[in-house]
Amino acid sequence: MYILKNSLISIIRNKGRNILIGIIILVISCSATVTLAIRNTANKLVKNYEEAHDIIATISFNRQQLSNNFKGGEDARKENIEAFNNIEAITIDAVKKYGESDYLKDYYYVYATSLNSETLTKATDSFEYEVEDRQTTTSSSTTTEGGGNYGMGRPMQGEGGMHTITNNNTTTVITRSKEIFQSSRNLTGDFELDGYSSYDAMTNFVDGTYQISDGEMITDFSNLECVISSELASLNEISVGDTITLKNDNIEKTYDFTVKGIYKDNSNENDSINMYSPSANQIITGSSVIEKLVEDDSSLVTNVTPSFILKDEGVIEAFSSELKEKGLNEYYAVNTNLDQIESATKSIENVKTFATTFLIITLIIASIVLFVINMINIRERKYEIGVFRTIGVSKFKLTMQFVLEILIVSIICLSIGAVTGAFLSKPVGNSLLKSEIETSKNAEQEISNNFGRGDKMGPMEMNHNGMVNVTEIDSIDAVVDFTVIAQLLGIGIFLSLISSLASMISIQRFSPLTILKERS
């Protein structure tokens, strides 16, 4: 008990020295609180982010591999094209086989085909119109009139034709033909029918690119139910509950789909200049529906886009090898969104590294400064040590008293520093992250400019087929929680011990009689 009493008296009666030590510890604890809060919050953010964003593998065509196998010369062109045509497309059966892997948490796919319709108008910025060409022959002259039509946007029935009107000495040859008026941009003709295997596969809905604006998402993936775009619905005056008829021209069979919902494509602001969004003619249904269509007509051209949710990043290579073993053609490559995830957390990782480095440097400098101050302090208090030892205070108790003095000062200053740090950590953390993001974006902008693409390139705009868009973490909101307090306490004890090391060594080494003799 007297040790504590002596420590308190010593702290109170040696104000100058203890205030100096206190200021150093206060600065350390404040910066340690900020850096620990940033570091811990960043760790949590990255962990949560990685948990929230699965590592998804997709299969893409490996054009590099194909070009490596190309033969040179004009004569080999046909051979090359034939080789290309012989590359097997990924089938739905193959995808299901690949999906049965121990490396996967789950998998999903989009099974797509295209159908036509006789009742639906395609959402397109082109239309056909009829052109009439009249050639009038008289006995004395021939005049030609062209460019007449029977109304824009009205599709012409039949393949056009020619007839002749003879009136007195005038013969008029009328030639009718179809012409397409369209913008210079490329167009698609069919309705794209995307069959999703599960809700997870509907990545555009998951990441908010698409949003149901009326009705609801399909509930049965095997019924002839669908969700259509708001543009297609508006163009054809379709409401939820209506039926649309699509036709497979190959087998002259029609399918009646019930419209369960209408979705809005929110991505069209960033599209190139088109009257309709690329998704306007996209009709969403279940993958089992597409399988039924294929059963009816095996020659139906389909396309399957699988997404495999991996258990963790460590299985990427193993999964890739497994797909090869299961027969994945050499011209296909397995890609993941790992780079995207790492890119999204890169800025925060940089801030975390900075915080950790800063903390380590601060602690090293602080430890040295405190050790030196205490060494000087011990030299000043050598006499005191001698007196204590002479009156029978054990080395252990004396050491305890010196450690306790530092510990009391440390705890008081750590508490003040922790409170100050708690207020500073959020703005400092966000400011550091903002600065880091700006630096990162400037670097990307510079690269984009080099490509002449202005601000149209960057990680925020990356979108891989079958993967959810990964967005960057742009706010850290560092908080001082129990972990930070515990770590701070650990730092306090560590610093106290380091700074008390001088007194510990001195107390063990000093002979009380020598000290007192020197004093005399």
Next chain:
Amino acid sequence: MGILKLENVAYRYKDAPKDKYVFKNINYEFEQGKMYAIKGKSGSGKTTLLSLITGLEKCTEGHVFYDGKDLKKMNLDKYRNTEIGIVFQSYNLLPRLTAIENVILSMDVSKVKVTNKKQKALELIKSVGLSEEHCNRRILKLSGGEQQRIAIARSLSYNPKIIIADEPTGNLDKDTEAEILGIFKHLAKDENKCIIIVTHSQNVCNEVDVIYELK
């Protein structure tokens, strides 16, 4: 039988040659109720002998027995804070504490059972001739004589059987020296303490019962 006995005590510094002793074959015995003086020239080893008696150093050869127990087998910190009181020439009080706090600290260290430590400290300070007014003064605000009285009061705070003083009057004037020696005499005769004074002062030697001389 004496309270303290030195048996064939010899001391050599650790870094000194094997045959170079500060002193050798010391056989002294000290009893309660008597005053002793250990005298000798400078460098004869008086303070070294004091450090052996107080357990601040260990003898190279021989034994120091306190109340029949060998110091080598005793807890020397406990020995110093309960059995023996030490008074130094330069007082060795803690300057950051007041006079009374120095005395109370000594009681705290010895864990002596006293109901009211402050009252007991005050009594001790009064017993060495100081007033209540001196109690709350910082050590450096006291004169040499007053400091030495506080040092004696501190050494008495846990009621030890032996008080050993190293040149206790070396820094004091003659009147104060006489007063301090009077206190020691009172402690030996009336309080049955064993007083050992390391000195080269003839005045001190004249007041003691036994003189041991180191050569």
